[in-house]
Amino acid sequence: MICLSIGISGAAQVKAALSKAQMAEIRLDLTNLTQEETIALFKSKKALVATCRMYNLSVEESKERLLWAIGGSTSKESVGRRYIDLDCDSPETYRKELIIAAKAAGFHIILSYHNFQSTYTIEQLGAMYETAIERGADMVKIVTTVQHFEESVALLKLYKTFPPETLLAFALNREGRFTRIVSKMVGAPFIYCAPDEGASTAEGQFTIAQAKVLLSKKGYPFLASRKAIAASVMAPASKSHTQRAILSAAFAKGVTTLCGYTPCADSEAALSIISALGAQVTKKRSLLSTYTITVKSPGLDDLARHLHEKNIVLNVGESGLLCRLMIPLSGLLMAKSGHIESVTITGKGSLTKRKLFSDQKALNSIGLNVETVHGYLPVTIRGAITGAHFETSGKDGSQLLSGMLMALPLCKEESHIIYAEPTSIPYTDLTISTLKDFGISICHNNYSSFKISGNQHYIHKSSLQIEGDWSGASMLLVAGAISNGISVAHLSIHSKQSDKKILEVLKMCGVEIVIHEREVQICKPKGQLTPFTTDATHNPDLFPALLVLALNCNGTSRIKGVHRLFNKESNRAESLYAEFTKLGADIEMVDDCMVVQGGKLHGGYCSSHNDHRIAMALITASLNIEEEVYVDNQNCISKSFPNFIQNFT
Numbered sequence: 050m051i052c053l054s055i056g057i058s059g060a061a062q063v064k065a066a067l068s069k070a071q072m073a074e075i076r077l078d079l080t081n082l083t084q085e086e087t088i089a090l091f092k093s094k095k096a097l098v099a100t101c102r103m104y105n106l107s108v109e110e111s112k113e114r115l116l117w118a119i120g121g122s123t124s125k126e127s128v129g130r131r132y133i134d135l136d137c138d139s140p141e142t143y144r145k146e147l148i149i150a151a152k153a154a155g156f157h158i159i160l161s162y163h164n165f166q167s168t169y170t171i172e173q174l175g176a177m178y179e180t181a182i183e184r185g186a187d188m189v190k191i192v193t194t195v196q197h198f199e200e201s202v203a204l205l206k207l208y209k210t211f212p213p214e215t216l217l218a219f220a221l222n223r224e225g226r227f228t229r230i231v232s233k234m235v236g237a238p239f240i241y242c243a244p245d246e247g248a249s250t251a252e253g254q255f256t257i258a259q260a261k262v263l264l265s266k267k268g269y270p271f272l273a274s275r276k277a278i279a280a281s282v283m284a285p286a287s288k289s290h291t292q293r294a295i296l297s298a299a300f301a302k303g304v305t306t307l308c309g310y311t312p313c314a315d316s317e318a319a320l321s322i323i324s325a326l327g328a329q330v331t332k333k334r335s336l337l338s339t340y341t342i343t344v345k346s347p348g349l350d351d352l353a354r355h356l357h358e359k360n361i362v363l364n365v366g367e368s369g370l371l372c373r374l375m376i377p378l379s380g381l382l383m384a385k386s387g388h389i390e391s392v393t394i395t396g397k398g399s400l401t402k403r404k405l406f407s408d409q410k411a412l413n414s415i416g417l418n419v420e421t422v423h424g425y426l427p428v429t430i431r432g433a434i435t436g437a438h439f440e441t442s443g444k445d446g447s448q449l450l451s452g453m454l455m456a457l458p459l460c461k462e463e464s465h466i467i468y469a470e471p472t473s474i475p476y477t478d479l480t481i482s483t484l485k486d487f488g489i490s491i492c493h494n495n496y497s498s499f500k501i502s503g504n505q506h507y508i509h510k511s512s513l514q515i516e517g518d519w520s521g522a523s524m525l526l527v528a529g530a531i532s533n534g535i536s537v538a539h540l541s542i543h544s545k546q547s548d549k550k551i552l553e554v555l556k557m558c559g560v561e562i563v564i565h566e567r568e569v570q571i572c573k574p575k576g577q578l579t580p581f582t583t584d585a586t587h588n589p590d591l592f593p594a595l596l597v598l599a600l601n602c603n604g605t606s607r608i609k610g611v612h613r614l615f616n617k618e619s620n621r622a623e624s625l626y627a628e629f630t631k632l633g634a635d636i637e638m639v640d641d642c643m644v645v646q647g648g649k650l651h652g653g654y655c656s657s658h659n660d661h662r663i664a665m666a667l668i669t670a671s672l673n674i675e676e677e678v679y680v681d682n683q684n685c686i687s688k689s690f691p692n693f694i695q696n697f698t
Contacts, residue, residue, distance in 0.1 A: 652676025
């Protein structure tokens with residue numbers, strides 16, 4: 050049920066808003082209704098909640114307005130279901146008097162707690178619920194302001210502790226907005242919404258139109274449920290390796306052939322970028338549904354000199370990696386051209402909502418002036434990149450570092466980078482390995498510092514095999530481990546990709562694995578999977594697959610590195626928690642760890658959050674869910690693995 054929260058002033062406006070819903074909260078402290086108007090309104094056959102906060106009213110004024118509402122509801126005419134919402138900590142005499150009057154009129158009692166600054170501990174929240182029940186509540190409303198994701202989880206945990214139909218617990222502010230929808234889907238009796246934009250009575254409310262879509266079956270048109278995974282499949286090409294190789298091929302003078310390419314949105318964006326810069330790209334279909342990509346380039350210097358525009362615009366689609374690689378590389382284009390004044394990088398979809406980086410000092414150190422829209426796309430780069438000695442941090446990830454490692458070797462000067470808080474080290478290794486293939490040398494000291502010689506040149510490769518993608522394959526391997534086994538081809542056990550770690554975790558679970566040349570076989574499980582503990586700080590893209598695996602283990606698993614999930618295609622910590630909680634998962638957040646209790650899930654309606662890895666996780670999990678699972682969008686999978694669903698039946 051959707052409860053429209055009406056705080057518009059004036060009887061006519063209130064009636065107009067009420068016509069949009071079957072249930073409404075009437076904020077008597079905001080609507081400024083007269084006694085006659087209130088009584089007339091509460092004769093309605095619609096379900097109504099009488100609420101009067103004492104923020105700007107005296108105790109007597111508040112009591113008077115609520116008694117008007119109670120009076121209207123005692124009419125001989127048939128009226129709808131009635132609720133009265135009182136602050137649990139309001140004066141005792143006031144509270145008891147109104148509870149007695151309301152119950153006599155057939156009202157249900159809601160006792161509320163509001164905290165506009167913070168959130169309590171789970172123990173305090175539980176004590177509040179019990180106190181409210183003792184004071185006569187039929188329902189307990191607990192709304193707080195969350196500062197951290199873990200606080201949202203604490204609020205929603207109440208639905209596992211107490212009868213959900215007696216609880217209205219959610220976060221007030223936008224940081225915890227998702228709790229409003231999740232609370233309804235895990236059993237809350239209704240959700241508060243605004244009539245339209247600009248008419249909300251609390252921060253973070255959805256409009257009634259938005260809520261109808263989010264809570265309606267029509268909002269989830271795609272059947273995610275699958276019965277089985279194919280016995281033998283092929284991993285897609287690694288988009289991480291592909292994008293690095295495509296850019297390197299464009300900077301090298303000559304013809305480079307990339308073998309084993311499989312299309313996806315992010316990799317196609319990289320091909321579009323180098324084509325826009327002047328490289329010639331041809332694509333030829335080869336065996337096993339892969340392609341051979343041929344890149345013919347005059348080399349970076351000539352590419353830059355033949356760009357005629359002074360202000361270049363490059364579109365990276367939804368690829369965060371491509372965007373961050375191109376920021377330093379754009380400075381290289383300007384340095385080599387002599388006439389380009391700026392490069393603007395644009396994108397689309399979820400990328401426009403992702404923070405690019407938190408600190409520009411490193412970019413300034415290498416001669417670049419970078420302008421963003423409050424840290425988001427579009428980003429405009431000016432200046433010519435030069436070698437430099439500087440310090441930077443990996444707290445935002447390693448993608449920007451990879452862009453610098455690709456650009457700085459082509460400067461005249463030598464560069465030294467002092468690198469604090471290294472993260473995603475395997476991806477840095479992948480960059481260094483790819484650069485080595487193209488003749489570029491990078492020296493480092495345990496990833497804490499890098500020495501980069503200047504005056505280097507990219508050298509074309511007559512043939513380079515693109516690695517299979519361990520990130521996409523991890524979901525296939527997990528699908529096999531939780532069902533009937535699988536063989537995944539086009540995977541190199543010698544890869545530098547970080548998500549190869551999935552094999553280590555699967556072995557912890559007791560999965561039997563057979564390694565062949567460029568193929569990994571997951572044997573059919575012989576019994577229940579053992580829970581695991583792992584650190585995914587350097588493997589954040591592995592989190593969705595690890596969560597699905599954990600939910601199918603017999604016991605409690607712990608996955609560390611939740612802080613690395615907040616700035617992906619979605620806030621993956623929030624997305625994974627919200628969607629799998631809707632399906633009955635028992636997940637907690639403790640000290641940067643996702644603590645997952647294995648157990649049976651049920652069907653439901655879930656959002657992919659336009660995130661390819663969330664969509665793939667829901668499809669994979671459905672293998673062991675008896676009821677049907679629906680999602681709002683599965684087309685987002687094309688970002689990395691367009692053929693993913695075709696591997697399932």
